[in-house]
């Protein structure tokens with residue numbers, strides 16, 4: 001079941017996507033420059049995930065604007081174990097930023113990192129292989145569909161358990 005933060009973020013992602021498509025902006029590698037131009041101070045950091053997640057990151061930042069909290073800054077935004085990881089500094093007295101960042105990770109696991117379409121979690125090359133969130137078109141050949149359980153054991157520290165559900169169906 002989706003948390004309130006996740007529902008709120010999912011809605012904002014749809015708004016961002018609709019606005020982006022309306023403006024004729026396609027998803028490509030320029031996404032990080034585009035977002036950094038909008039939030040130059042907050043996003044003055046490495047942003048190294050695929051363009052498919054840029055609508056999530058843009059939506060996160062629009063919601064942070066709405067929070068009106070003390071300014072926060074991101075220190076790194078990247079993909080890890082198939083999910084969107086956003087590390088940040090700043091004050092979060094009631095945990096709303098944390099909830100938003102967790103919601104973004106949750107949503108990214110169902111959204112293709114390359115193109116933003118609905119995805120599945122996959123692993124290439126057996127146990128210990130590369131875990132990625134991808135649609136059928138962008139899955140690494142031969143990867144298996146997996147269920148990933150992420151256990152947060154500290155801020156920015158995770159334990160990952162991946163269970164194979166089915167083999168990839170490419171031949």
Ligand SMILES: [Zn+2]
Pocket residue numbers: 112113114115116117134135136137138
């Ligand atoms: Zn895709």
